[in-house]
Amino acid sequence: MYSYKRNEMPIVEVRGVNKVYQQGDIRIFALKDVDITFDSGSFAAIAGPSGSGKTTLLNIVGGLDLPDTGEVIVDGRNFGEMSQGQLAQLRLNRIGFVFQSYNLIPVLSALENVEYVMLLQGVGKSERRERAMAMLEEVGLGDKYNNRPAELSGGQQQRVAVARSIVSDPAIVLADEPTANLDSKTGEGLLRIMAGMNEKRKVTFIFSTHDTMVMDYAHRLVNLRDGRVADDQIK
Amino acid sequence: MPMAHSHVRPKITLDMKMAWRNVWRNPRRTWLTVSAICFACVVLIFMLSFQFGSYETMINSSIKINTGHLQVLARGYFDEKSIRKVVENPDPVKELIAGMDLVEAVTVRANAFSLVSSQKRTYGAMVVGVDPVLEPRVSRLKELIRSGEFLPDTPESGGPDAEPDPALVGALLARNLKVRVGDELTVLGQGRDGSVAAAILTVCGIYESGMDEFDRNTLHIPIKTFQSVYSMGPAVHEIIVNVNSLTDVPAVKKNIINRVNHLPAGEGLVVMDWDELVPGLTQSIRIDLVMGMIFWLLLVIVVAFSILNTFLMAVFERTREFGVMMAIGTTPQRLVKLLLYESGLMTVVGVCMGIVIGCGVTWVFQVYGIDMSGSSEILEQYGMSGRIYPRLSPVTALAGPLLVWIITLAVALYPALKIKGMKPVEAMTHI
Numbered sequence A: 001m002y003s004y005k006r007n008e009m010p011i012v013e014v015r016g017v018n019k020v021y022q023q024g025d026i027r028i029f030a031l032k033d034v035d036i037t038f039d040s041g042s043f044a045a046i047a048g049p050s051g052s053g054k055t056t057l058l059n060i061v062g063g064l065d066l067p068d069t070g071e072v073i074v075d076g077r078n079f080g081e082m083s084q085g086q087l088a089q090l091r092l093n094r095i096g097f098v099f100q101s102y103n104l105i106p107v108l109s110a111l112e113n114v115e116y117v118m119l120l121q122g123v124g125k126s127e128r129r130e131r132a133m134a135m136l137e138e139v140g141l142g143d144k145y146n147n148r149p150a151e152l153s154g155g156q157q158q159r160v161a162v163a164r165s166i167v168s169d170p171a172i173v174l175a176d177e178p179t180a181n182l183d184s185k186t187g188e189g190l191l192r193i194m195a196g197m198n199e200k201r202k203v204t205f206i207f208s209t210h211d212t213m214v215m216d217y218a219h220r221l222v223n224l225r226d227g228r229v230a231d232d233q234i235k
Numbered sequence B: 001m002p003m004a005h006s007h008v009r010p011k012i013t014l015d016m017k018m019a020w021r022n023v024w025r026n027p028r029r030t031w032l033t034v035s036a037i038c039f040a041c042v043v044l045i046f047m048l049s050f051q052f053g054s055y056e057t058m059i060n061s062s063i064k065i066n067t068g069h070l071q072v073l074a075r076g077y078f079d080e081k082s083i084r085k086v087v088e089n090p091d092p093v094k095e096l097i098a099g100m101d102l103v104e105a106v107t108v109r110a111n112a113f114s115l116v117s118s119q120k121r122t123y124g125a126m127v128v129g130v131d132p133v134l135e136p137r138v139s140r141l142k143e144l145i146r147s148g149e150f151l152p153d154t155p156e157s158g159g160p161d162a163e164p165d166p167a168l169v170g171a172l173l174a175r176n177l178k179v180r181v182g183d184e185l186t187v188l189g190q191g192r193d194g195s196v197a198a199a200i201l202t203v204c205g206i207y208e209s210g211m212d213e214f215d216r217n218t219l220h221i222p223i224k225t226f227q228s229v230y231s232m233g234p235a236v237h238e239i240i241v242n243v244n245s246l247t248d249v250p251a252v253k254k255n256i257i258n259r260v261n262h263l264p265a266g267e268g269l270v271v272m273d274w275d276e277l278v279p280g281l282t283q284s285i286r287i288d289l290v291m292g293m294i295f296w297l298l299l300v301i302v303v304a305f306s307i308l309n310t311f312l313m314a315v316f317e318r319t320r321e322f323g324v325m326m327a328i329g330t331t332p333q334r335l336v337k338l339l340l341y342e343s344g345l346m347t348v349v350g351v352c353m354g355i356v357i358g359c360g361v362t363w364v365f366q367v368y369g370i371d372m373s374g375s376s377e378i379l380e381q382y383g384m385s386g387r388i389y390p391r392l393s394p395v396t397a398l399a400g401p402l403l404v405w406i407i408t409l410a411v412a413l414y415p416a417l418k419i420k421g422m423k424p425v426e427a428m429t430h431i
């Protein structure tokens, strides 16, 4: 199994990453010479104004997108040497995702949504049920297990997404502006849940935000500006 | 409903469940798609059954009026129609065939092209000698009599004072000659030995088959009269054989070929089936089938495009969802499978409904028939002027739905493969 001694080996290494988008005649430098590492167990926020490259960075760290140049190593695996299929496999087993919205599969209940990742991993049915149920209870939705996403509030949906991202025991959870569509009180509730998970399970969380309240929770704050790391402080 | 084996293959169960729920996310659209599939199946089942039913009618009326299922002829008679190419000694052959399995009826005919004159006019026509007793068992000639009567069972032929022998005249020929029942006709032709063949006949009946060619060009007289007028002796031109059903024709044909040749009287005879005797008939059927197929294909293509449209809409409005699913680890193959389950479910429902409704509708028409009077002349030529009965069979009930099934699945593959080719990020940022 995976066991990392804290601060000895980074769980995420991003080295010399550039990402350029071509839009018509214009070249947009979404990421410019980004060098950054995250230690296992960190609870880090990536901040920056809209368009600064937060989503691009998280997508690249999550293996959803590939950089034009540079290296990305997550959990000891170098993305540059992996096929699409291997990347998908790594995402499934080692990386949890929480997106800004539309996280959940609409035709599945809260419980089934949390189960779904384990189903993809081939976990047996009864174990799946048990773990998913425990996780829903942990995020405070034990009584909503049978509700479809449409029957849940935005905050509840995001909590189900967090439960899903963590239930498969990933090495890191990447959350792209998870509170952007929530009011501040609900957002803070979600952050507390995430912080609790990080504390209890030592799961690495990297989330992007432009919400100062969210930044306050982070143990480390990385500021992006125009695709560059402008500031990086450990609190 | 968790199944006992769901522990073994849990994936199937949830994928199926997801597919089923996705199908009912937009019930109106789903029903539209299902209805289109169902409609195509119903139309195809009905059309195919109707076509097969009408072919059967065409074949049967052609057989029942003209050719019979099988004929035994002298070699060369069919092509040359020479009065001299005869079956010299028909009785042993006739008896042999009459005793065979699956044979329903056997009779003989003889034909000679002659001039037929009334008091006012003269026309050329085929004079056909038929057996008044056996002919009604083989053909519908007797049922086609519109005025007067069929040939009497025992025509007393001969004596100088005897009445002229009876004759049946086709309705159009009768109109051309301006004769009615009871009028006299003279027939002038050439006998088998080259002598002049002449006779005076009385019109005892007029028949109408609806097949103009037949009604305009034929005249039927008792075979005995024919044989004496045309100096045939005991000889005839055709031995007509009817069997129990169309499907028995090949077997009986084979049997006749095998056994007739062993008879001394069977020397130089050939056996031909209805298909060889009326080549135009199968050709018409083939043309009709091809035209039918073109129509089906057009129908299926139209339906396929409307289905493709709804499938594409259904898939593209869920692109974000697929993006998230891929991002969290769903393989593209699995997504394709899910989409194919979804379209498969709609297809199954549509096709099953289509088969049930299609068979029901067709069955009703099969029982009550469809009035085809006033249909095209081509059809009338082959006796298709009355009621047509669609003929439902496993082939007609399943061929159309199978075609729809295949096309629908092929159509469903396209949007599914399009999704498969997308990257998760592209899909998630899709609006």
Ligand SMILES: Nc1ncnc2c1ncn2[C@@H]1O[C@H](COP(=O)(O)OP(=O)(O)O)[C@@H](O)[C@H]1O
Residues within 6 Å of the ligand: A021, A022, A023, A028, A029, A030, A048, A049, A050, A051, A052, A053, A054, A055, A056, A057
């Ligand atoms: N698929 C794309 N095509 C073109 N430009 C893109 C694409 N994705 C992102 N960008 C551009 O890259 C820059 C960074 O975007 P993004 O990473 O989404 O920023 P953030 O998440 O911080 O708002 C922006 O200028 C954005 O317009």
Ligand SMILES: [Mg+2]
Residues within 6 Å of the ligand: A054, A055, A056, A176, A177
């Ligand atoms: Mg963003």
